[in-house]
Structure formats: structure tokens, C-alpha cells
Amino acid sequence: VKQITVTLKNSRDDSYQIDIGAGILDQAAMMLGKSGLAGRCVILTDSAIDALHGKRVQKILEKTGLRIERIVLPPGEETKTMASVLLIAERLTSLGADRQTLLIALGGGVIGDLTGFVASIYMRGIPFVQMPTTLLAQVDSSIGGKTGVDDASGKNMLGTFYQPKRVFIDTDFLKTLPDAIFRSGFAEVIKYGAIENPGLLDDIEKAASENGLRDPSFLLAIVAESCRIKKGIVEMDEREGGLRRVLNFGHTFGHALEAASGYRLSHGEAVAIGMTAAAGFSQKLHGLPAEDRDRITTAVRAAGLPGSITEIKHRLPDGIDINDIIDRLQMDKKALLVPAKEGKTVNFVMLRKLGEPFMNGAIPGEILRETLKELTL
Numbered sequence: 001v002k003q004i005t006v007t008l009k010n011s012r013d014d015s016y017q018i019d020i021g022a023g024i025l026d027q028a029a030m031m032l033g034k035s036g037l038a039g040r041c042v043i044l045t046d047s048a049i050d051a052l053h054g055k056r057v058q059k060i061l062e063k064t065g066l067r068i069e070r071i072v073l074p075p076g077e078e079t080k081t082m083a084s085v086l087l088i089a090e091r092l093t094s095l096g097a098d099r100q101t102l103l104i105a106l107g108g109g110v111i112g113d114l115t116g117f118v119a120s121i122y123m124r125g126i127p128f129v130q131m132p133t134t135l136l137a138q139v140d141s142s143i144g145g146k147t148g149v150d151d152a153s154g155k156n157m158l159g160t161f162y163q164p165k166r167v168f169i170d171t172d173f174l175k176t177l178p179d180a181i182f183r184s185g186f187a188e189v190i191k192y193g194a195i196e197n198p199g200l201l202d203d204i205e206k207a208a209s210e211n212g213l214r215d216p217s218f219l220l221a222i223v224a225e226s227c228r229i230k231k232g233i234v235e236m237d238e239r240e241g242g243l244r245r246v247l248n249f250g251h252t253f254g255h256a257l258e259a260a261s262g263y264r265l266s267h268g269e270a271v272a273i274g275m276t277a278a279a280g281f282s283q284k285l286h287g288l289p290a291e292d293r294d295r296i297t298t299a300v301r302a303a304g305l306p307g308s309i310t311e312i313k314h315r316l317p318d319g320i321d322i323n324d325i326i327d328r329l330q331m332d333k334k335a336l337l338v339p340a341k342e343g344k345t346v347n348f349v350m351l352r353k354l355g356e357p358f359m360n361g362a363i364p365g366e367i368l369r370e371t372l373k374e375l376t377l
């Protein structure tokens, strides 16, 4: 079991431990039982995960004397709503949940964000732990305390910063993850490779050509390294005042693309193309070496993700409207396509070289169009 500590000591001590290992559920149960965090726990999960792992996880936790209940929600982003929050709150009340009740988020980013949000507001805040089951959740969303739900105006529009008490990452959960969802998670790992540790890019390429991306020791290593990088950034900027925004590398463009595709592209696919685009802007505007850009695209392809819009043309026969992407980028609060005026910051993340991200990178219109064209050639 590898252990990492997130140290957050602002007005109060919100530090917590992340335990990472293959098949660590028994140890996680013992740690929870001994921690005194709760005598009683409620697992929140979705029906797909529940069918594969729900009963087993409940049994393992019960062995340590914990009282466990499960609330099962429908899978998918559609579940990340206020309606689910109210439903969960009602279920918690009817179960008699109180401030000594611990919520356990057993699932991907949807369940993690939703559970964290409920935990932050139920009875003005009850403890919760993260048990992430997707690659994206294990390397990204389970750490850092961003919680939230979507509403009609957009994703994560309602939310809180609320840290979990603990994160248990069992990489064995990834064994049942369908391929497309598994690959999608690699976009975040590649992001860490681009903004901090280029070694991750080489690891992905090597694994893809040797033992395969599902090799357990490779997965354990990249999950642990990703967590180390994310926790370092969160510790320096818990509430995204500045530095934490480097985690948006590839995402501003990715989100615009995801929306322009009518959400037919997965988040990982859109971010993968977004990172290639961001590397393209960085090369044209800030001297990112061509070989650095290539290393990003090579890792993207090794993970089975698209490096350009052309590579997904078969999936989107009617294509994507480039003007639509530009309009959406202009609307995005994180990107401005004009030079920063006084008092205005531009938050597009670019790279000077691999491992050296920076913000405030404005993109002139002609460079934007040129790069978009390259992505569709």
C-alpha cells in the first residue's frame, strides 16, 4: 500500500490520506473500522458498479463491525443533479443518518462529485470518503475536494469545496472498467505528463507497446504518480485561486469540442484533442519544441485516444462546425482569444516546454483557425 498525505491547514486541518494499492479493500475496511470516523456508513454508488462490486464491498466493510447501507443511483452524468441530491437527502433522513454517519462514494467522478456535495450540505456537513472505481476518478476527481452537480446552464454549476476524510484507491476496480471508459481516463494522466512529469508520457507509450495498458504494476505506478502530482497542486492552491488552473490543460478547448460534438465525443477524447490543440498553440506562440508536442500526441495515440478531429471522423460523419468551437471558446470564462486587457486575466493553459505550464496565454484569431485546420486535415 502506497500512502500519500494531502496537507491542508488553513482555518482548520483538512488533511487526509490517500491509500493506493491493488486489492486493498480489506485493509481499507480495517482502517475505516479503526478510524472511529463512523459506526455507521452509507455507500453511494450507481447501478452498474453496484451490480459488479456493491455487495462485495458492503460485506468486506461489515466484517469489521461497521453498519452499512447502500443507496444505488442510475449511472451516467444525468444523475449529477439537484434532483438526485434531494432524493439522497430524503433516503438519508429515512435511514436515520446523522452527523456521525459516514458517506462512502463508491464509483466514478459522477458518484464522487455527487456524494461530496451531499456530504457538504447534509446537516451542514457530514464526513465522506472516496472509493474511486474509474481511472479518471482514481487519478483526478477523488482528490482535491471539488464537489458539485450540473444544472440547466451547465456542468458543475452548483457545488462546494469539501475535502474527503480519506481516499481509498483500489486499482483492482479498473479490471471491470469497459475499454472506452478506461481509455478516457488516460487523458488526465497525459495531462499530468504534459504539465509536470513527461516520464508519464513515456510510461504510457512503453506499456502500450509491451505489457499493455492494463498491466497491474503499470497502472499502480501511474495512478500513484498522478495522485502525487494532483495533491501537490491542490496543496498549493486548494480553492483554484490560480495555480490549480494548470489542471485545465487541454480542457478549455476540450470542453468546447465536447459541446460542439453534441456530447458524442467522450470527455477523454475531447480533452485528448484539446491537449494536442493546446500543444499546437504553445508551439506556434511560445516556442514549445516540436518534439515535446509530438511526445504528447504519441502518448495520446498510445492510449487509444484521438490526436485530431480527423481521427474520429468515422464516428462523427457530419463533422464538427469549427465556427461553433470558436464561439464556444469565446464564451468560456476560462479562455479569451484576445490579448489580456488591464485587470483581465486570460486563463488558457499553455506550455513553454513539457513540465512548464503557464496561464494567461491569449490566442490570436488567425492562430486559432490555423490550428483548428491542422486538426481537421
Ligand SMILES: NC(=O)c1ccc[n+]([C@@H]2O[C@H](COP(=O)([O-])OP(=O)(O)OC[C@H]3O[C@@H](n4cnc5c(N)ncnc54)[C@H](O)[C@@H]3O)[C@@H](O)[C@H]2O)c1
Residues within 6 Å of the ligand: 046, 047, 048, 049, 052, 075, 076, 077, 080, 107, 108, 109, 110, 111, 113, 133, 134, 135, 136, 137, 140, 141, 142, 143, 144, 145, 146, 147, 155, 156, 173, 174, 175, 176, 177, 178, 181
Ligand atoms: N471533482 C473533480 O475534481 C473532477 C475532476 C474531473 C472530473 N470530474 C467529474 O467526473 C465525472 C466523470 O467521471 P467518470 O469519467 O468517472 O464517469 P462516471 O462516474 O459516469 O463513470 C463512467 C461509467 O463507468 C461505470 N463504472 C465506474 N466504475 C466502474 C467499474 N469499476 N467497472 C465497470 N464500470 C464502472 C459507471 O457505471 C459509469 O457508467 C464528470 O461529472 C466530471 O465533471 C470531477
